[in-house]
Amino acid sequence: xxxxxxxxxxxxxxxxxxxxxxxxxxxxxxxxxxxxxxxxxxxxxxxxxxxxxxxxxxxxxxxxxxxxxxxxxxxxxxxxxxxxxxxxxxxxxxxxxxxxxxxxxxxxxxxxxxxxxxxxxxxxxxxxxxxxxxxxxxxxxxxxxxxxxxxxxxxxxxxxxxxxxxxxxxxxxxxxxxxxxxxxxxxxxxxxxxxxxxxxxxxxxxxxxxxxxxxxxxxxxxxxxxxxxxxxxxxxxxxxxxxxxxxxxxxxxxxxxxxxxxxxxxxxxxxxxxxxxxxxxxxxxxxxxxxxxxxxxxxxxxxxxxxxxxxxxxxxxxxxxxxxxxxxxxxxxxxxxxxxxxxxxxxxxxxxxxxxxxxxxxxxxxxxxxxxxxx
Numbered sequence: 608x609x610x611x612x613x614x615x616x617x618x619x620x621x622x623x624x625x626x627x628x629x630x631x632x633x634x635x636x637x638x639x640x641x642x643x644x645x646x647x648x649x650x651x652x653x654x655x656x657x658x659x660x661x662x663x664x665x666x667x668x669x670x671x672x673x674x675x676x677x678x679x680x681x682x683x684x685x686x687x688x689x690x691x692x693x694x695x696x697x698x699x700x701x702x703x704x705x706x707x708x709x710x711x712x713x714x715x716x717x718x719x720x721x722x723x724x725x726x727x728x729x730x731x732x733x734x735x736x737x738x739x740x741x742x743x744x745x746x747x748x749x750x751x752x753x754x755x756x757x758x759x760x761x762x763x764x765x766x767x768x769x770x771x772x773x774x775x776x777x778x779x780x781x782x783x784x785x786x787x788x789x790x791x792x793x794x795x796x797x798x799x800x801x802x803x804x805x806x807x808x809x810x811x812x813x814x815x816x817x818x819x820x821x822x823x824x825x826x827x828x829x830x831x832x833x834x835x836x837x838x839x840x841x842x843x844x845x846x847x848x849x850x851x852x853x854x855x856x857x858x859x860x861x862x863x864x865x866x867x868x869x870x871x872x873x874x875x876x877x878x879x880x881x882x883x884x885x886x887x888x889x890x891x892x893x894x895x896x897x898x899x900x901x902x903x904x905x906x907x908x909x910x911x912x913x914x915x916x917x918x919x920x921x922x923x924x925x926x927x928x929x930x931x932x933x934x935x936x937x938x939x940x941x942x943x944x945x946x947x948x949x950x951x952x953x954x955x956x957x958x959x960x961x962x963x964x965x966x967x968x969x970x971x972x973x974x975x976x977x978x979x980x981x982x
Contacts (some may be wrong), residue, residue, distance in 0.1 A: 608643065608725040611732035611963045614761065614811060616619060616641070620732065628878040629759075629815050632773060637809025643810040646721050647765045649831050652741060655718055656697075656710075664693035669703050673752040673790070676703060709744035709824075711751075715832075723908045726834055730760060730905035735838040742831050743911050744769070744824040753793050753821040757781045759836040760814040764806035767829035771812060774819035781817050782840060793819070806831065839901055844888060847896050851887050858883070892934060899960040907959065919950040921982035922970070929978040935961060936969035945977060 608614045615623055617638050627633040637643060652708075655661070664678035681700050682693035704710070716726045716739040726737040755778055763939075775798035785792075797819035806812055814820060852858040857880060863872035887893055924947050929940040939958060943949060951970060956961050973979045 608646065608721070608728060609910070610728050612642075614725060614728060614763075615813075621961075623813070627813060627815075632804075632815065632818060633813040634804045634806075634812075635811040637807065641809045642666075643763055643811065644765045646725060646763050647719060647741065647830065649766055649830065651719060651721075652712075652743065652830060655712065655715065655741075656700075658698060658718075659695070661718065662712075664695065667695045667700075668713065669700065669708050670711055670749075670751065671703065671706070671708045673749065676708065707745050707748050708749045709742065711740075712741040712743070714740050715741055717909070720833060720908075723906070725763070727906050727908045729834055730838050733759075733836055733838055734897050734901040734905065735759075735836045737837075738835040740833050740835070742769075742822075742829075742833060744822075744829050746824060746826055746828075748824050749822050751820060751821065752790055753797050755781065755793075755797075755817050755819045756814065756835070757783055757816055759816055759838075760812075761834040761836060762806070762814070762831050763834075764808055764810045764812075764829070764831045766808060766831075767827035768825055769806045769829045769831055770823045770825055771806060772800055772823065773802045773804065773922050774798050776799045776819040778817040780840075781848040782842075800827050814928040837904075839852045839897070839904070843900065844893075844897060847893070847900065848884065848887065850883070851893060851896075854886075855883055896936065902960045902962070917952070919952055921948065921950055922974075922979045923948040923982050925977055925980050927977045930972050932969060932972050935965060936972065939966055939969040940973060940978070943973065948982065 611620045611623075613634075615635055618633065618635050621695050623633065656667075666684050667680050669676035678693040681695055681703055683696045683699075685694040700710075715722060716737065717723055722739050726739050729735065730737040753772075753774070755776070776796050804812060863876055865873050867873070922943070924943055929944075930936075939954070939961070942954060942958060946954075951967075954970070956964055958966055970979070974981070
């Protein structure tokens, strides 16, 4: 699955955006001929689990009756170059599995190429940071109790069945959980059960953030991959305002005292600054900054092809003037000037907030102007 269209088929991306995105859950039953269940079949998941040095107690968690199993009960303390870590012991994990314990495998986005490709597709389509976890459970088990998420969820059922219970409670656009919130609070605030969805192999479920839900495994062992999707929120722009604000003398000037003129001078200055901030935020240049920040979130799939080694294309800065191609190209040119001699492939890797097409367009303009030369 390399595109949002493939992930949601037969629902189109346009229909998803118009009717479901951020609004309501969407269950997409597997279409005839669908291969979505191939995202992570049992043999592939077993292969991941067998890479025992990949896992720590944070990355591979065991859940029994809605509670996390303490690491010391299924892990051994191992010394690594990074220090001591709790490493799951396969034999101990097997003992817990025999008692119906569920597995929650976190941070698997780059461990299995089909998962990586699907995660990249979601990130590109939704301008979002993406993570992936795997939930493995057995009859009557569930990896997590009733809760809501602070991110969007795209769940793909790959083996067995999983029943999702959806409740009437919803928190609007949460960015975190209230301090001290307990499972008792979740159970109290979720409201009444409004629907159940049975996920079968190849089914996809979209769950917007804030919807209360839980899951139960009916009869067969169940396996599903859950993608967490987190686009930027509006408050993300606050981190971008400092630079452009400092370029405006009004933001570098001292603020009047709150006591001067009965507070009217300070109020007038704040009103002026608010107007100037609105102008910054509404400007095309600031929109481009936000777009760059979004692109930095999107995961990128590695693409090694050994034993074939990809050649490096080398350039050097000549000392001639760079052309005026706009602020985005200026970023590329500043990088080139700092490096003096560089590989185009390294440039593309470093400037990951820009598209490769934009980078190569800037390179072509610089080469045509004689500002850089092929080595």
